[in-house]
Amino acid sequence: MSKKAIEPNNINGPILVILPRFIGDAINSLPAIELLNNLYPGKKVCLLIRPYMRDVLERAEGYDFELIEDARYHPNERIGLYRFAKTLKASQFSMAVLLRGSFIEAVLAKLAGIRYVVGYAQNGRKPLLSHPLKLNECHHYIFRYCRLVNDAHGKPLQSFSLPRLRANKAQLTHPEPHATAVYIGGKNKATRHYPVHLAANALTKIVAQTQTHLYLLGDSSEHHDAEELRQQLARKNIEATNLAGTTSLGELVDTISAMDAMITIDSGPMHIASACNIPTLALVGLGTSPFSLVAPLTTHCQVITSHSTSLNEAEIICAIEPEYLAERYLDLFK
Structure with a gap:
C-alpha cells in the first residue's frame, strides 16, 4: 500500500x-x-x-x-x-x-x-x-x-485475539451426563455434506461408548436429512433430538454453547462452536475455500481431513471412516 x-x-x-x-x-x-x-x-x-x-x-x-x-x-x-x-x-x-x-x-x-x-x-x-x-x-x-x-494505520498492532461469542443459557431436553451437537449438513451443502449412513454408523459407535445425547442441528432446508439420520439411529435404539429448522440463529448459538462437544462439517456452526470454546471435531472434504484459510485457529477445534483419492468430488468426504471419527471423538475428552 x-x-x-x-x-x-x-x-x-x-x-x-x-x-x-x-x-x-x-x-x-x-x-x-x-x-x-x-x-x-x-x-x-x-x-x-x-x-x-x-x-x-x-x-x-x-x-x-x-x-x-x-x-x-x-x-x-x-x-x-x-x-x-x-x-x-x-x-x-x-x-x-x-x-x-x-x-x-x-x-x-x-x-x-x-x-x-x-x-x-x-x-x-x-x-x-x-x-x-x-x-x-x-x-x-x-x-x-x-x-x-x-x-x-501503519501496522501499529502486533497480534489479534480469536473470535468470542457469549451465549444465553439454553435448557437441554434430555438428562444424559453429556450432550453432543451434530451438524452434517444437508444435500444443499454439496461436497461438504457427510452422508447420513456414515454419520449414523459413527454416532452408533460413539453412543455405545459414552453417555451422551445427540442433538441434530441444521436449518429448515436440512430438516429432512437430519430426520433421516434420527430415524436411522432410532432403528438402532438410539434416541436423538432433531432440532434442524426449529431454532433461530441466536438459539443455535445458545444450543451449541450448551454442548459438551460438537461434530460438524466445515460450516457456520463450526465457527460458532469455536467462538464458544466448545470441543469440536470438524469433518473436512472438499469445501468452498481451502480449509487452511478458514479453519478455526483455536485448539478446541480438531480437524479430520479426508485423504480420498476419488475423482468424484462428492465422495471425497466419504473417505472419513465412521470408526476413525468415533475414535477421535473419544480423544476429545482425554
Missing part, C-alpha cells in the same frame, strides 16, 4: 465496517473489530450486516460496536443502493472498512461520501478506495480482515 497511513486523530466521525455475507466469515471478522476498538477507544463503530446476522452478533463478547441492518437485503421491504447510501451519508462516517470484497460495497461507501475507504484492490474497485491493499490469497481469513485495519 503506497497511501499514507491513516492517523486516528483525523477520524472525527463514526466508523463503518461492512461485514461479509456469511455467518462464519462474520464471526471471523470480530478480531478486526477488536483492533478498531483498540485504535479508537470510545469511538462509535457501526457494523453493516445482513439482517439475519443480528442474533449471532448480539452475542459477540467484549467488543464495542453498534449494528446497522443492511436495508438492501431486508426480507420484507428492500430499498435500493442510492437510497440506502443516502441514509448512510446522514450518519457522516469518516472511515469505512470493507471486509467484503464486492465492487458494489465500494460504490456504496463512495456514494455515502466517506473520505477514508479501506479495502482490498479486487473486482475493479481500486479507484474507489482511498487505501487499497493487495490481497494475499495465502492469508487466513481472520488475518485478511485484521490486516485491512492494521496495515491502513
Whole structure:
C-alpha cells in the first residue's frame, strides 16, 4: 500500500465496517473489530450486516460496536443502493472498512461520501478506495480482515485475539451426563455434506461408548436429512433430538454453547462452536475455500481431513471412516 497511513486523530466521525455475507466469515471478522476498538477507544463503530446476522452478533463478547441492518437485503421491504447510501451519508462516517470484497460495497461507501475507504484492490474497485491493499490469497481469513485495519494505520498492532461469542443459557431436553451437537449438513451443502449412513454408523459407535445425547442441528432446508439420520439411529435404539429448522440463529448459538462437544462439517456452526470454546471435531472434504484459510485457529477445534483419492468430488468426504471419527471423538475428552 503506497497511501499514507491513516492517523486516528483525523477520524472525527463514526466508523463503518461492512461485514461479509456469511455467518462464519462474520464471526471471523470480530478480531478486526477488536483492533478498531483498540485504535479508537470510545469511538462509535457501526457494523453493516445482513439482517439475519443480528442474533449471532448480539452475542459477540467484549467488543464495542453498534449494528446497522443492511436495508438492501431486508426480507420484507428492500430499498435500493442510492437510497440506502443516502441514509448512510446522514450518519457522516469518516472511515469505512470493507471486509467484503464486492465492487458494489465500494460504490456504496463512495456514494455515502466517506473520505477514508479501506479495502482490498479486487473486482475493479481500486479507484474507489482511498487505501487499497493487495490481497494475499495465502492469508487466513481472520488475518485478511485484521490486516485491512492494521496495515491502513501503519501496522501499529502486533497480534489479534480469536473470535468470542457469549451465549444465553439454553435448557437441554434430555438428562444424559453429556450432550453432543451434530451438524452434517444437508444435500444443499454439496461436497461438504457427510452422508447420513456414515454419520449414523459413527454416532452408533460413539453412543455405545459414552453417555451422551445427540442433538441434530441444521436449518429448515436440512430438516429432512437430519430426520433421516434420527430415524436411522432410532432403528438402532438410539434416541436423538432433531432440532434442524426449529431454532433461530441466536438459539443455535445458545444450543451449541450448551454442548459438551460438537461434530460438524466445515460450516457456520463450526465457527460458532469455536467462538464458544466448545470441543469440536470438524469433518473436512472438499469445501468452498481451502480449509487452511478458514479453519478455526483455536485448539478446541480438531480437524479430520479426508485423504480420498476419488475423482468424484462428492465422495471425497466419504473417505472419513465412521470408526476413525468415533475414535477421535473419544480423544476429545482425554
